[in-house]
Amino acid sequence: MSKQADSALTQMRRAHEEQVLSLLRTRGALSRRELGLRSGLSRTTLHDIISGLMSNGTVVSAAQESSPRGRGRPAESITLNPGAGQAVGIDFARQHVHVAIVNVAHEIIGSADEAHAADLPWPDRVAIAERLIARLTDSVVTLDSLTGIGVGVVGPGAGHAGTPPWTGTVKNRLNTRFGVPVLVDNNTRLAALGESVWGVAEGHQDVVYLRLSHGVGGGLILGGSLHRGAHGISGELGHITVDPDGPACPCGNHGCLETVASVNAITTAYQQAGGHPGEFPDLLTDLKDDKPRARVLVNRVGALTGRVLAGVCNSVGPELVVVGGDLTQCGDAFLEPLEAALRAQVMPAARRDLQVRVATLGDAGAALGAIALVLHESPLLARYLTDTTGEGDDS
Missing domain, CATH: 3.30.420.40 (ATPase, nucleotide binding domain)
Known part of the structure; x- marks a missing residue:
């Protein structure tokens, strides 16, 4: 074989190796069958590539947790070497x-x-x-x-x-x-990226993510890509106005969602309404005890949040809305009015298929x-x- 032909084969093999490694980097562990379908490589070529990568320790095999067949040996998966x-x-x-x-x-x-x-x-x-x-x-x-x-x-x-x-x-x-x-x-x-890679939004192409904690913000996954925006400010959902006559926001405007649906804002509002003069955990306790003031306030904040999300959804048309942060600890008292307001104001064509889920990764x-x-x-x-x-x- 000529040196030129040998060089071409070497380059082709390296390209095939990188193709397999790229799939494992982006998708995590995959079975040989999944690697074959996603790479388009023949069974013989894929076997040769995987064998080489295993021999030098780049990839390893592991038994999947359960076999799709439900019997016999667990299906083998291929993964990058964790070490x-x-x-x-x-x-x-x-x-x-x-x-x-x-x-x-x-x-x-x-x-x-x-x-x-x-x-x-x-x-x-x-x-x-x-x-x-x-x-x-x-x-x-x-x-x-x-x-x-x-x-x-x-x-x-x-x-x-x-x-x-x-x-x-x-x-x-x-x-x-x-x-x-x-x-x-x-x-x-x-x-938002974390939930789309490891969390509740994994596999979804169009996602609106909203986190309500000490601050309020969000992220957009559009067409299968994280969206940054021209100036790096995509996802600033906390600065959508919900009450033009509302309190001043650090951004310079008044009545932003963050002035209503952040931890500090809802705790302060509860104190002003005659509720518990303590901190956010005290509001959660009163909510658990079904104190009317706590329930009414949290219901209202949930509904306002749902209206904001409806406007965002009507603009970008997601298949999934993910809500995370401390306010989700308020449970159904917050989430049910949120979803009701969202579905009431989102375009009719989207109501049936639009999903609302709570983030699963928490603080991490x-x-x-x-x-x-x-x-x-x-x-x-x-x-x-x-x-x-x-x-x-x-x-």
């Missing part, structure tokens, strides 16, 4: 730091969080993140093969034009400490989305502009 690399995700929420670690086989191998005061300086927040990572590496994982760190932060434009100046300090400190690229983006948009959602951003292998990120250098725009 080949890890990524860390950090969510710097308003009053919490959340950390998660995932390996390249898409296995969540550790998570931790810690609360802090809302005015805690940023160097101290980064120190909390470093401490949480150290705690996880002492107990569940080592970071010998760390490939990158994803960071979620509060604020419009985070990670893009308009990035708060302190993000440069965060990125530089983490990069110096761990020696890997650090990518930053808006934490609520990353929570944004940290897991930050990991997906680092891996940059999800199909959801195919058209998403990210800073792959880890340097970003710190202006």
